[in-house]
Amino acid sequence: MASNRSGAKEQQPSLDAKRGAGGPKEWRPDYAIKYAPVFQFPPQVAEFGQWLFGYPGYLWPWNVIYFAVCLGSHTYTTPPLEVCGEYKLGWIAQLYLRNLALLWAFAGGWHLLLYTLKVEGDNQKYDKKWQAENTKKFLFHDQVYDNIFWSCGSGVMTWTLYEAYQLHQWAVGGVGADRAYFEWGGDNLAYSVAWLLLIPIWREFHFYAVHRLIHVKFIYRHVHYLHHKNSNPGPWSGLAMHPVEHVFYFSVVLIHLVVPSHPIHFFFNAQHTALTPAGGHHGFEGPIVDGKIPTGSYFHYLHHRYFECNYGEATIPLDKWFGTFRDGQKAGAQLAEEHKVK
Numbered sequence: 001m002a003s004n005r006s007g008a009k010e011q012q013p014s015l016d017a018k019r020g021a022g023g024p025k026e027w028r029p030d031y032a033i034k035y036a037p038v039f040q041f042p043p044q045v046a047e048f049g050q051w052l053f054g055y056p057g058y059l060w061p062w063n064v065i066y067f068a069v070c071l072g073s074h075t076y077t078t079p080p081l082e083v084c085g086e087y088k089l090g091w092i093a094q095l096y097l098r099n100l101a102l103l104w105a106f107a108g109g110w111h112l113l114l115y116t117l118k119v120e121g122d123n124q125k126y127d128k129k130w131q132a133e134n135t136k137k138f139l140f141h142d143q144v145y146d147n148i149f150w151s152c153g154s155g156v157m158t159w160t161l162y163e164a165y166q167l168h169q170w171a172v173g174g175v176g177a178d179r180a181y182f183e184w185g186g187d188n189l190a191y192s193v194a195w196l197l198l199i200p201i202w203r204e205f206h207f208y209a210v211h212r213l214i215h216v217k218f219i220y221r222h223v224h225y226l227h228h229k230n231s232n233p234g235p236w237s238g239l240a241m242h243p244v245e246h247v248f249y250f251s252v253v254l255i256h257l258v259v260p261s262h263p264i265h266f267f268f269n270a271q272h273t274a275l276t277p278a279g280g281h282h283g284f285e286g287p288i289v290d291g292k293i294p295t296g297s298y299f300h301y302l303h304h305r306y307f308e309c310n311y312g313e314a315t316i317p318l319d320k321w322f323g324t325f326r327d328g329q330k331a332g333a334q335l336a337e338e339h340k341v342k
């Protein structure tokens with residue numbers, strides 16, 4: 001899949017031009033971005049164990065938190081299958097409102113903490129500017145309102161419709177129903193846990209593939225440009241996408257039509273896809289709150305800053321394998337001058 005090299009270049013904002021008087025307008029770590037120690041040769045067992053079980057690591061805190069949220073929200077707010085046999089406004093609206101509340105908890109929570117209360121000031125904020133106001137670039141002339149509109153409108157709606165479709169299919173014994181199982185434990189326990197652990201990994205593969213696809217010039221110009229208006233992203237930018245991108249992005253859950261899954265797998269996958277971008281776009285390098293909360297993604301900030309690099313995420317080194325990885329260390333401000341990790 002070709003990336004939008006020339007097309008993206010035209011879109012690149014002239015942040016460099018705005019640098020200069022008044023001190024640095026960008027914060028950069030003085031260390032290179034590193035991938036998780038998963039694909040290393042020779043394997044580093046101790047380092048891998050620390051990454052898997054340590055704090056912060058793969059499981060703790062964020063994937064454990066997302067799983068706890070999924071378990072709680074699924075147990076108490078997913079409509080019972082008996083009512084999903086027919087598409088009806090009531091149970092679909094229930095799903096939509098549940099999802100809306102979840103997104104507000106995460107994106108709204110990060111926004112409250114970092115942009116309203118400003119608990120970190122602009123300390124370790126990648127771009128020292130705050131979210132754009134009074135600009136025709138965004139709907140309502142306001143970046144945050146624009147981002148909330150796309151996230152809560154098309155974003156939560158698309159997420160909800162994928163869930164509603166799957167619930168309905170399970171209820172009527174339709175598409176994917178032969179792949180669903182409803183007993184988590186017993187003989188299924190080891191499989192259930194293993195598949196759960198792999199879901200964020202599957203998401204990285206899917207995200208990388210879809211993201212490369214939507215950087216193809218035509219799709220970028222008509223679809224993905226909307227997300228990239230956020231060259232200085234905030235928590236609400238994560239899910240601020242064109243409706244067509246939402247359809248691509250949430251198609252990650254279609255794997256459950258093929259791979260045997262419990263509803264928990266399905267909802268964990270869907271919620272992880274919907275909720276993690278807020279933490280990946282808030283624009284601050286963690287850990288925050290006196291160094292207690294690990295968060296932030298300089299990896300993805302560089303994608304918003306330079307467009308043509310770091311399409312994936314920082315666990316599976318897909319960008320490295322496909323030659324699109326930048327570690328953020330610079331010899332100059334331009335991407336071309338940054339060094340690549342060997």
Ligand SMILES: [Zn+2]
Nearest residue numbers: 238281300304
């Ligand atoms: Zn993004």
Ligand SMILES: [Zn+2]
Nearest residue numbers: 211215224228
């Ligand atoms: Zn992109």
